[in-house]
Amino acid sequence: MRRADDAIQIRFAGALGDFSLDVRFDCPMQGITALFGPSGCGKTTILRCVAGLERLAGRLRVGADTWQDDDRRLFRKPHRRPIGYVFQEAGLFRHLSVRRNLEYGLRRIAPTERRVPLDEAAELLGVRELLERRPERLSGGQRQRVAIARALLTSPRLLLMDEPLAALDHQSKQEILPYLERLHDQLAMPVLYVSHAADEIARLADHLVLLEAGRVRASGPLRELRARLDLARDLGAEADTIIEAEILAHDETFHLSYLGFPGGRFSVTRNQLPIGRKARLRVLARDVSITLQPQTDTSILNIFPAQVEALAENGPGRMLVRLDLAGTPLLAGITRKSAERLRLTPGKPVHAQIKAVALVE
Amino acid sequence: MPELAGIWSPIRLTLLLASVTTLVLLILGTPLAWWLARSKSPWKEVVATLVALPLVLPPTVLGFYLLIALGPEGPGGWVAGLFGGRSLAFRFEGLVIGSVLYSMPFVVQPIRNAFAALGERPLEVAATLRASPWDAFRSVAVPLARPGFLTGAVLGFAHTVGEFGVVLMIGGNIPGETKVLSIAIYDYVETLQWAQAHLLAGGMLAFSFAVILATLLLERRIGRGEP
Numbered sequence: 001m002r003r004a005d006d007a008i009q010i011r012f013a014g015a016l017g018d019f020s021l022d023v024r025f026d027c028p029m030q031g032i033t034a035l036f037g038p039s040g041c042g043k044t045t046i047l048r049c050v051a052g053l054e055r056l057a058g059r060l061r062v063g064a065d066t067w068q069d070d071d072r073r074l075f076r077k078p079h080r081r082p083i084g085y086v087f088q089e090a091g092l093f094r095h096l097s098v099r100r101n102l103e104y105g106l107r108r109i110a111p112t113e114r115r116v117p118l119d120e121a122a123e124l125l126g127v128r129e130l131l132e133r134r135p136e137r138l139s140g141g142q143r144q145r146v147a148i149a150r151a152l153l154t155s156p157r158l159l160l161m162d163e164p165l166a167a168l169d170h171q172s173k174q175e176i177l178p179y180l181e182r183l184h185d186q187l188a189m190p191v192l193y194v195s196h197a198a199d200e201i202a203r204l205a206d207h208l209v210l211l212e213a214g215r216v217r218a219s220g221p222l223r224e225l226r227a228r229l230d231l232a233r234d235l236g237a238e239a240d241t242i243i244e245a246e247i248l249a250h251d252e253t254f255h256l257s258y259l260g261f262p263g264g265r266f267s268v269t270r271n272q273l274p275i276g277r278k279a280r281l282r283v284l285a286r287d288v289s290i291t292l293q294p295q296t297d298t299s300i301l302n303i304f305p306a307q308v309e310a311l312a313e314n315g316p317g318r319m320l321v322r323l324d325l326a327g328t329p330l331l332a333g334i335t336r337k338s339a340e341r342l343r344l345t346p347g348k349p350v351h352a353q354i355k356a357v358a359l360v361e
Numbered sequence: 362m363p364e365l366a367g368i369w370s371p372i373r374l375t376l377l378l379a380s381v382t383t384l385v386l387l388i389l390g391t392p393l394a395w396w397l398a399r400s401k402s403p404w405k406e407v408v409a410t411l412v413a414l415p416l417v418l419p420p421t422v423l424g425f426y427l428l429i430a431l432g433p434e435g436p437g438g439w440v441a442g443l444f445g446g447r448s449l450a451f452r453f454e455g456l457v458i459g460s461v462l463y464s465m466p467f468v469v470q471p472i473r474n475a476f477a478a479l480g481e482r483p484l485e486v487a488a489t490l491r492a493s494p495w496d497a498f499r500s501v502a503v504p505l506a507r508p509g510f511l512t513g514a515v516l517g518f519a520h521t522v523g524e525f526g527v528v529l530m531i532g533g534n535i536p537g538e539t540k541v542l543s544i545a546i547y548d549y550v551e552t553l554q555w556a557q558a559h560l561l562a563g564g565m566l567a568f569s570f571a572v573i574l575a576t577l578l579l580e581r582r583i584g585r586g587e588p
Contacts, residue, residue, distance in 0.1 A: 051489055053485050053489075077488075078485075078489060079487075079492055079493050079494075079496075079497075080491075084489070085485075085486075085489035087486065091483065091485075093483065093486070093505070095504045095507075104487075104490050104492075104500075105490030105491055108490060108491035108492060108496070109491055150490065151489070151490075154490060154491060
């Protein structure tokens, strides 16, 4: 029972036009779950089915509530579902001011259910100065922030975001991402986040659902999925690992910051994050090399003892090696020749040399 | 100085007829336009054709059928019977019915286009913000389709003011009841009262020009999103 009340259970099957969808997966009732896949894989359709905007046969439970169950002929109309929906293009009502847009949903829920006050949402998304403006006088990034605030003001039990950054230029994206992270940290609200941008997912998601041609390829916590060889192989040169670490110290002399994780200590370029802050590091597999002995006469700073866990072919002449760094998985991309020369087999102790690492938040 | 007392009655009657007709058309035309804009029914285009028929039919044809329908032998006569009359033809009520049918495409078409131009998205957004379909229609679709309503109302009004053939067929020329402006002008010309005819015709010209100019200016303002 506990499990059922703690999760969002999604099962949909059916066809829309000549596109067929057949998905079943669960995701947790907290954090950001990313629906990830190439365009046309059905991620937006799933989101629309969850919102009730589209109807495919199936069952949908959110915590203890059933929103759709075709066996019991149950289907809650979209306006009766406690959701917030952020569309790809903001979809602000152009006949209303920003303030009236924000109030639109707020006024339509019972006063006792209003858990997010207007001032707080406006503050969180940085739209306080825009309240009296008309939507057409806003930039793309501002519009999207208003749309997110408007969705939050209905105090949803589930926030649905359909590529909220896809229609924005790079600068507007960078402007919004910190707000999304604040959202993640400050609101205990599960989010289903549709995207086809791997870097957004690396930065935001906790849980990942990989979709392909209307089917679920894999679903699980982000870190585990990212290090799975069969999935990473598809990414080719883009295969990467996300490592969660914590800021330990800053080194002014060498302009470095040190981040700790169970497998050791990373040195990265000095950043401004406070000590103790959790951060994500993204390591591309092609930036990881393997040595049998720890190298001391090298310019590479980040070297960790590791154990080979598994190997997989990755295109002609290349291998992906999954390493275990005291419990943290790491992918290394090497040539098949190197793998044979080093006689890499599962269980073998090695050292991982990491040439480059990027802080993603 | 020509006798001018007689020109006020047709002006009053015409404005009343046009106002009532426009009001009835907005009430009937809005749900019809909504259905035409959004329905997937195969009957949709058949209904749309019926609505558009007055655009191509000679007014006398429409007037002829209306005369039969409204007369003592038609359904109009039956309705009139309920109120102690014999027929709806040659009465103000009959003129309203005729004008509603005659001006319908001018009101329904712009509103339908405005609804269709909205697309699905604003209504979906409204639904995810807890608005029921009726609420979304009222608070989102209608305000966003405002230019269409304005165009429809103005065209419907102006077209009713300018109506001649249908009125002649079903209304005749009864002062204070069915003698509207266009009939009055015809009447004045027939009886060689040129001064009155000039006055009314010139007035109509100025009125039509002012109405259409005002609409265009208003539409531009609404289009820019100012209230």
